[in-house]
Amino acid sequence: MEVREIDLHVKRNFDRWHSFLIEHGISGFAPQETAAIDRTFIWNEAGQIIATGSIAGNILKYIAIDDAYQNGGAMFNQVVSKLMNEAAQLGRFHLFVFTKPKYIKSFSYVGFHLLAEVEDGAVLETGTPDINDYLDQLPKINDQHDKKIAAIVMNANPFTLGHRYLVEKASRENDSVYVFVVSQDVSLFKFDERFKLVKAGTEDLKNVIVVPGKEYMVSYATFPAYFLKDDQNVGRFQAKLDAELFKNKIAAPLNITRRYLGSEPYSKTTDVYNDELSKVLPPEVEVRIIERKKNVGGKIITATQVREAIQRDDLSMIKNFVPETTFDFIKENIGLLKDRF
Incomplete structure (x- = not known):
């Protein structure tokens, strides 16, 4: 398995990334959403994208994992841990994620805390200074x-x-x-x-x-x-x-x-x-x-x-x-x- 950063300004990279996310239920690609991305990583297996995640400021976004590689959460943990480590190298230790309610537990297992939840989505944070601070x-x-x-x-x-x-x-x-x-x-x-x-x-x-x-x-x-x-x-x-x-x-x-x-x-x-x-x-x-x-x-x-x-x-x-x-x-x-x- 290969993990590498991709440049979304390269059309070939963007198109592959975009297609993978569409296939996995993420369809919002408004210019203000994608323009805010600082870094994007993909996980490749046999030339195919099996997972991806991005960092935009202090927000983790566009996280998706192919169903065949869920592995009881191991792949999810790997993706989020990679993004958190890369964010730390950028000096970003207080992070947010916006996600569907069904993924709240998954993010809580890797150290995120729920801030708010509604029917369509939720926002969680990790690191310091947090809301209590x-x-x-x-x-x-x-x-x-x-x-x-x-x-x-x-x-x-x-x-x-x-x-x-x-x-x-x-x-x-x-x-x-x-x-x-x-x-x-x-x-x-x-x-x-x-x-x-x-x-x-x-x-x-x-x-x-x-x-x-x-x-x-x-x-x-x-x-x-x-x-x-x-x-x-x-x-x-x-x-x-x-x-x-x-x-x-x-x-x-x-x-x-x-x-x-x-x-x-x-x-x-x-x-x-x-x-x-x-x-x-x-x-x-x-x-x-x-x-x-x-x-x-x-x-x-x-x-x-x-x-x-x-x-x-x-x-x-x-x-x-x-x-x-x-x-x-x-x-x-x-x-x-x-x-x-």
Whole structure:
């Protein structure tokens, strides 16, 4: 048996790999899925692929093994161990895998721990720092389990007066509010910039705690769904999985009993996400959907409009949509921001 790394940019390699995965029930090959792959390995026997697995960032994906070589799990263990060792050589010691529920036990045998499970899929992690380490380092308040704690998850690309309005409302209605800022850098504003703008824009609200979401908050860049059969269900699958993870692994230990969402008149993706959260989180976590704030001209405030105004150099329009702290940052860095488009 031969184990080797292949270059998926070589068409012949990609076609063989693609055909093997199709034969073994994996049919999702969206460009954003395959483009994220760093390394891919295949196991060959007599010139035929009998197993494969890939590393994408700190995610193991596209793992498949021919039925004839299952060997009671020995081949599966070999594939996953190989991927984990290769990831370690890349300095990646905290890993995730998204898989079908029927493979949860297999991954648990090689050291993965379940984070969330829904009908169509599950997400597991291994290594450190894990979710317990993440929770331990979050700021806490006195008598947290006797307080009314709320949460907001936001990308804040950038932080607008609409975001501020949502945080203010949650701040007034609860003893304390966690604002989780999505950590993945897939936005115009980098994570460090977004995090600083949220902190600066809420600094006067003393019961608001701004924290990074790390890998545990929704990010469509890191929630692969390549193993799903129906691409139309991908958005709902991602939202369900994210909601289950939040409810059981984040909200429960932090005593978060309320989650605030902004209404979404424009984005179907966000609307679906809000809908799924409203189904999954209650009764343990009450969902409050707040009507979006409008500016003095009666326009709903969105970060999309701010980003479009940056492209146009329209600082006067931006000023009506963002807090002063965000405006000052944009004004000082508008050239840099425009270069990122």
